[in-house]
Amino acid sequence: MKTLCIQDLTVRDGNQSLLATRMEREDILTLAAALDKAGYHSMEVWGGATFDAAYRFLNQSAWEILRDIRKAAPNTKLSMLLRGQNIVGYRHYDSDILERFIRLTIENGIDIIRCFDALNDIENVRHAFAYVKKYNAHLQAAIAYTVSPVHSNEYYIDLVKKYEELGADSICIKDMAGIISPENAGQLIRALKEVTDLPINLHSHTTAGLTQFVMVEAMKAGVDCVDGCISPFSGGTSHIADGTLLTIADQLGLSYTLNREALSDAYEVANKIADKYIAKGDYRTRSLISNPKIFEYQLPGGMLTNLISQLEEQGAADRLTEVLQEVPRVRKDMGYPPLVTPLSQMVGSQAVLNVLTGERYKVSPSEIKTYLTGGYGRPPARIAEDFRQKILGSDQPFVPSNADKLEPEYEKNFAYLEELLGRKPLEEEVVAYTIFPGPVEDYMRRNELSAGQPEESFVVDAKPAREPAANSAPKMQSANMKTYLITVGSEEYKVELEEVSQSS
Numbered sequence: 081m082k083t084l085c086i087q088d089l090t091v092r093d094g095n096q097s098l099l100a101t102r103m104e105r106e107d108i109l110t111l112a113a114a115l116d117k118a119g120y121h122s123m124e125v126w127g128g129a130t131f132d133a134a135y136r137f138l139n140q141s142a143w144e145i146l147r148d149i150r151k152a153a154p155n156t157k158l159s160m161l162l163r164g165q166n167i168v169g170y171r172h173y174d175s176d177i178l179e180r181f182i183r184l185t186i187e188n189g190i191d192i193i194r195c196f197d198a199l200n201d202i203e204n205v206r207h208a209f210a211y212v213k214k215y216n217a218h219l220q221a222a223i224a225y226t227v228s229p230v231h232s233n234e235y236y237i238d239l240v241k242k243y244e245e246l247g248a249d250s251i252c253i254k255d256m257a258g259i260i261s262p263e264n265a266g267q268l269i270r271a272l273k274e275v276t277d278l279p280i281n282l283h284s285h286t287t288a289g290l291t292q293f294v295m296v297e298a299m300k301a302g303v304d305c306v307d308g309c310i311s312p313f314s315g316g317t318s319h320i321a322d323g324t325l326l327t328i329a330d331q332l333g334l335s336y337t338l339n340r341e342a343l344s345d346a347y348e349v350a351n352k353i354a355d356k357y358i359a360k361g362d363y364r365t366r367s368l369i370s371n372p373k374i375f376e377y378q379l380p381g382g383m384l385t386n387l388i389s390q391l392e393e394q395g396a397a398d399r400l401t402e403v404l405q406e407v408p409r410v411r412k413d414m415g416y417p418p419l420v421t422p423l424s425q426m427v428g429s430q431a432v433l434n435v436l437t438g439e440r441y442k443v444s445p446s447e448i449k450t451y452l453t454g455g456y457g458r459p460p461a462r463i464a465e466d467f468r469q470k471i472l473g474s475d476q477p478f479v480p481s482n483a484d485k486l487e488p489e490y491e492k493n494f495a496y497l498e499e500l501l502g503r504k505p506l507e508e509e510v511v512a513y514t515i516f517p518g519p520v521e522d523y524m525r526r527n528e529l530s531a532g533q534p535e536e537s538f539v540v541d542a543k544p545a546r547e548p549a550a551n552s553a554p555k556m557q558s559a560n561m562k563t564y565l566i567t568v569g570s571e572e573y574k575v576e577l578e579e580v581s582q583s584s
Contacts, residue, residue: 082334082335083336084303084304084325084334084336085279085304085305085306086120086305086307086308086322086325086326086337087122087124087159087305087307087308088118088123088124088307088308088309088310089283089307089309089319090111090115090123090310090313091103091108091111091112091123091124092160092161093128093161093309093318093319094309094313094314094319095130095313096129097316097317097318097319098313098317099357101130101132101133102137102357102362103353104138105138105145105148107353107356108125108145109152110152110349110353111310111349111350112152112153113152114345114349114350115156115346116152116153116155116156117155117342118322118338118339118342118343118346119156119338119339119342120337121157122156122158122159123153123156123157123158124158124159124160124161125146125149125153125158125159125160126145126146126159126160127160127168127194128161128421129421130142130168131515131516132168132169132516135516135519135520135522135523139523139527141508141512143184143188143512146185146188146189146190147188149189150188150189158191159192159193159194160190160192160193160194161196162185162193162194162195162196162212163196163198164195164207164208165178165197165204165205165207165208166197166198166421166422167181168181168515169515169516170421171422171447171450171455172204172456172481172483173486173515174483174487174488174490175207175484176488176489176490177489177511177515178208178211178483179211180511181515182215183215184507184508185217186212186217190217191218192217192220193208193218193219194252195208195212195219196221196222196223196224196254197457198420198422198423198424198456199224199418199458199459199460200223200224201458201480202239202242203457203458203480203481203483204456204457204483205221205246206246206483209221209243209246209247209248210247213247218249218250219248219249220248220249221243221250221251221252222252223236223239223252223254224254224256224418225254225255225256225259225260226259226378226418226419227259227378228460228461229416229461230416230461231416231418233264233268236272237272237275240272240276240278241275241276244276244278249278249279250278250279250280250281251276251278252280252281252282252283253265253268253280253281254283255283256418256419256420256424257285257287257378258284258285258287258290258317259287259288260294261294262294262296265284265294265295265297266297266298266300267301269282269298269301269302269303270302273301279304279305280304280305281303281304281306281307282295282298282306282307283307283319284307284320285319286316286317286318286319287317291319292320292324295320295325295328296332299328299329299332299334300332306320306325307319308320309321309322310347310350311323312347312350312353312354313354322338322343323343323347326338326340378408378411378419387400387403390432391403391432399435402435403428403431403432404431406434407419407428407431409431410427413464413467414427414451414452414459414463415459416460416461417451417459418460422447422456423451423456426445426447426448426451430445430448433445441470441471444471448471449471449472452472452476452478453472453477453478454478454479454480455481456481457480457481458480489514490510490514493510493513494510497509497513500524500529501529
């Protein structure tokens with residue numbers, strides 16, 4: 081009888097998809113300790129947006145949280161999500177920073193690193209793969225699964241062959257938007273089984289409402305591992321419930337290692353935590369509604385939750401449908417990139433700007449320009465030259481990013497933090513600052529530089545929202561003027577727009 085392994089994602093992706101990664105430290109640790117008793121193959125607890133959120137929203141060190149999770153869950157392998165040369169940030173970092181990050185991650189308790197690139201560009205994961213192997217962690221090479229005229233099963237088969245050549249220990253089909261069909265889940269897994277002996281893990285969000293059927297076909301096709309969340313953090317933009325996975329496995333005659341009694345105990349713990357965030361209004365209940373239109377929009381669970389949150393905060397929640405309809409149009413213009421971080425934030429934010437300005441590409445973030453000149457790697461499909469010139473304002477060459485040519489940042493950032501802190505910074509502090517300089521510096525100022533000073537005498541320097549890109553329209557003055565703060569990755573753009581009547 082085949083034994084199915086199950087990975088729980090509650091602490092990382094369930095948190096990210098339903099709470100916009102706002103779960104507090106004590107709740108993270110309580111959940112991790114309860115889940116640790118259930119007998120999972122592994123638990124994904126770190127990476128993705130959790131690193132940024134720790135400093136930006138929780139006033140915590142991401143490294144300290146990881147160490148505490150390791151202590152709280154000593155019996156289960158811990159997994160994290162890594163974005164190749166992007167690490168856990170929103171741009172490419174030099175390979176020295178990448179290697180230091182991976183080594184520190186493994187030293188602090190991570191056993192499995194799920195590594196992918198938003199464009200499935202093999203050059204953007206080559207160094208990361210090598211460092212994961214160098215420091216003896218399990219390398220799970222992930223496909224950023226999407227559907228487009230250029231993304232076929234043959235495309236993914238070729239990608240997996242390259243992953244195997246680079247030393248992958250297992251393969252993940254990372255369906256971040258929940259758009260894989262039950263039929264293609266079975267077809268793709270069977271096709272991959274014919275070309276590789278590596279274990280295959282399926283990761284699929286429940287946004288479209290078909291994941292139960294997807295998992296049935298995946299298990300029939302011989303998938304080795306599947307991802308889920310404890311049920312209070314499952315459904316909608318999150319993942320299928322762990323208990324549902326067990327029921328499917330039972331029906332198909334598959335064995336598993338989970339202890340149902342311990343899983344039931346973990347449910348009670350998770351339910352109380354979910355109730356806390358529902359009461360606070362932080363639990364994104366709108367994200368629990370299944371949306372079959374996601375096959376068109378293709379936004380990943382965490383991005384959809386953050387997009388809803390961003391529009392609500394700007395008083396523009398009524399424009400959500402317009403923004404979602406604009407997303408696939410922007411994606412097509414940009415050469416069909418898979419909508420996963422950081423490309424999902426870039427495409428989503430461009431769609432927001434297109435809708436709010438009332439004119440497509442009137443304002444474009446600098447990240448889009450970087451993408452169009454090769455700074456994020458090679459797009460899956462050719463980008464029309466007239467579109468590039470409209471965004472860039474001129475005919476600029478396309479030069480694919482080369483990690484070996486990125487300027488080293490560690491030493492200059494070490495020197496800056498040494499002057500700022502008045503002591504030698506830790507390696508993990510320099511690495512964190514390099515990836516998220518603003519949030520990490522603010523965290524340091526709040527928690528170290530303010531120590532011993534009267535509260536009223538210490539003020540963190542506010543960093544004003546960055547103005548729109550140079551091709552934006554001149555600032556307008558009108559009684560109907562409204563200011564929007566649009567977040568792209570780790571940057572904030574202040575966009576002042578004149579409200580236009582919907583009937584005009």
